[in-house]
Amino acid sequence: MNRKILLIEDDADICDLVAIYLRREGLLVDIAPDAEQGLDMFRRNDYDLLITDILLPRMDGLQLVERIRRDSDVPIIFMTNKKTSQDIVNGLRLGGDDYVTKPFEPEVLVARVLAGLRRYQAGRGKGKKEEGKLWEDGWLKVHTGRLEVFVDNKPTTLPAKELQLLLLLLEHPNQVFSVRQLYEKIWSLDGVSDERTVMVHIHHLRKKIERDAAKPAYIVTIRGFGYKFGDTGKRS
Structure with missing residues (x-):
């Protein structure tokens, strides 16, 4: 179509x-x-x-x-x-x-x-295939198949790119991604990395999911390298 x-x-x-x-x-x-x-x-x-x-x-x-x-x-x-x-x-x-x-x-x-x-x-296709996967701790809960996010037990709507960033990092716990890698994977464009685009989305994602966006526990900055997901929860 x-x-x-x-x-x-x-x-x-x-x-x-x-x-x-x-x-x-x-x-x-x-x-x-x-x-x-x-x-x-x-x-x-x-x-x-x-x-x-x-x-x-x-x-x-x-x-x-x-x-x-x-x-x-x-x-x-x-x-x-x-x-x-x-x-x-x-x-x-x-x-x-x-x-x-x-x-x-x-x-x-x-x-x-x-x-x-x-x-x-x-x-959209991924959501249909992976209906049951769940990551959670005491603050954040993410259904990776249903594309649902809960913060402090409240449903939280994320724009598409913020949700894609969260899912990518969450599905590769403790793996460090550079800004260029994130741009290429989420925006699917090679060789034209734009740090502002990635950093703005990370900034707003943190404000929505972190207990304290100034001291992030989930989307962690690895200075000089990039970002990783600080995996402190459980998966089912």
């Missing part, structure tokens, strides 16, 4: 160019010129991935993503000419999975789209 992409961008030339490259990969592409129309289309259709600019008329891309994340964990890629670290952090914090900055090579955006689709579908 062909995957369906929603592209939200007010520059018609960029829309045409991106759509051409995505359709060459056999993807179906719908286009919205502003965030409000894009939100309406998203709610009326099933999309496998969303691409949105940040600077949009009427409602910006950050507000759009914040609304979408209330109901959906579909992969979201920001396409923006804003290059400051804070702009990127804000987008990822609100639930964005990845980003490209303008001007960009269309092939790079396509690679990120295909990677996002692969990871999203792999996560």
